[in-house]
Amino acid sequence: MIKINENYKKLQASYLFVEISKRVSEFQKKNPDKEIIRMGIGDVTLPLPAVCTSAMHKAVDDLANAKTFKGYGPEQGYDFLREPIAENDFKSLGVSADEIFVSDGAKCDTANIQELFSQDTVIALPDPVYPVYSDTNVMAGRSGNFINGRYENFIYLDSTEKNNFIPDLPSKKPDLIYLCFPNNPTGATAAKDQLKKWVDYAKENKALILFDAAYEAFIRDASLPKSIFEIAGAKEVAVEFRSFSKTAGFTGVRCGFIAISKECKVWDKEGNSHSLHALWNRRHSTKFNGASYPIQKGAAAIYTPEGKKEVKDMIDYYLTNAKVIRESMEKLGYKCTGGDNSPYVWVKTGKPSWDFFDFLLDKTGVVCTPGAGFGACGEGYVRFSAFNSKEKTEAAMAKVAEFVK
């Protein structure tokens, strides 16, 4: 008899975006004339950089011609993309092209990597959290039961006002640690000494850090690390996830990558060390067949001089929106995190997240994301995103200033 993976029964239904859209459509029904401005979404709105679309056009032409046609590519990605990634993103950090694994996006990569580890791996993850880290470990049977709003076997790394949204080292020892900076949803960024604490901790405890740097392109403060590999010794104890989704608007196009140093070791139960790079390579080549050729060509174009300029302009645009949000909310007396080196502004609401969500929607038609949807520590916060247009962002903030307070 075919029986299910019982762990799926432990998954909590994610009502966050369903509930938001239900409340928004109820509001719209009651107020058909009021404009709704969505400041909650994590999706981008600006078109792809022109260098990317023209590279993609050229790649599609390659596929139209027998002489230039490309069939199966290397599962790890084409050198024409892996080489500029290594050269530009990890220059001087000692990560080489063959340590880059190209994929169809960081969601898949952050979801899949847990498969490489033993069933009894102890997981530490931030709260509030990107739900993929949590749900994929629930599916794999590492969570235990969901009791009083939390899974009993996970170590939650509370990210709160008290620690400036940079979690403290845990009292219980994890094997696998998820970190994300600039953070989704809080927008917090970690300084080098803060990351160093985690790298040292991982080394001391033979733990592994999964570092999600999907938002690194938003870092403009030169003192902040864009890669965990800027921390000495990190290559031995950390893996880095990157994405072109927020960097270059690839959310619907799908491309990302993992950087895994050949120095990174993990252990079997006899205590023998294994190369994480080799393990991931086995997984990646067994279960994945390479990212789409024209999409990889589009991604490679980001690393040309024109591509870099277009990406910078795009990120500047969103960062300007983020600044508008943060300054407007602060002017109204709300404490904010993020928004300077991040597309997200995390606003302390002074009331339960959903109450503030309803209050804001009702008064202004502006939609934010209730922080409680990202975990227990998100209660009392909402997330604003900078990915709407400049005009809508300014209009939203003007309405908020008019009606709130």
Place this chain on the structure above:
Amino acid sequence: MIKINENYKKLQASYLFVEISKRVSEFQKKNPDKEIIRMGIGDVTLPLPAVCTSAMHKAVDDLANAKTFKGYGPEQGYDFLREPIAENDFKSLGVSADEIFVSDGAKCDTANIQELFSQDTVIALPDPVYPVYSDTNVMAGRSGNFINGRYENFIYLDSTEKNNFIPDLPSKKPDLIYLCFPNNPTGATAAKDQLKKWVDYAKENKALILFDAAYEAFIRDASLPKSIFEIAGAKEVAVEFRSFSKTAGFTGVRCGFIAISKECKVWDKEGNSHSLHALWNRRHSTKFNGASYPIQKGAAAIYTPEGKKEVKDMIDYYLTNAKVIRESMEKLGYKCTGGDNSPYVWVKTGKPSWDFFDFLLDKTGVVCTPGAGFGACGEGYVRFSAFNSKEKTEAAMAKVAEFVK
């Protein structure tokens, strides 16, 4: 301490294509003037249909413009693709658009679906086999040890001359059954009554069939089923995998789909039934972020009248090659399977696979794939593929006719 998934240690290194390329390059070194013709590859060579590339160009233009830009799409795929799939591939079979899950290819889908089932699921898989079915279940801990060339916990469905390469029902009871028709590597096709035996067996034993129909486009015999859903009751006990890779040359572009009926049930350990559709939807939306927008647009174009014609012409071309291979080999006295409703010809060599491989390479410069690389039952066979050009296929067969026998 971070510990590995110990099951990875049970994986056998796949030397097949590595060994082939080693022997080919040795041969080339010794015989620098001899032409090598690769008849072993499973990758396509014809360019994409023009309808696909023009749809992809248009989609890339959509991404270049803020008004038509697409960010995150539905994880399950866009309706513009799911609807024509349901309408064209499953017309009258009662599979609806919301039972189609679009992905980046059948390799990922056939690799990932085993996650939905319990750890102690008993697996039945064909021998010879597409290695993804086997390796992903080894990784998940369902194989037991590798002893005398086989994993001790798998039920091997021998596909041999005796059963015309259509495996018999097993004596031990499996929970999960992998079937692939037209078959890779044997090229064998299953008739309706042969599939009906399996569907009835699955019903009787509450087993689930994973039906890989990646090569269905090559079926031209109207009496042969193109979908397992042509068998009454299959929707309750089978899932179907499809791919645009071999249908329309998408190997480097990446798009495929699964069809899972809402009638398909699986069980938990208390014996309660669950919807497999709902379980897969949860997995797909947690670990995958949708197939690339321009690629989905390219795939949808296949279902237009011009698209259907272009795909038919492309498949005709490969089928003509397959016929040339089969007839040439049969004329030389070799027994063959496949090649009429399949791109693969499975040739009985009368000697060990690798000996025949070496013999053929040495005499003619023609490269085939040794059947032993696909499993124990592949010993004594080689696979020829029809995916080279007409000219090279004919040249290869002329050389074989000249030197062999």
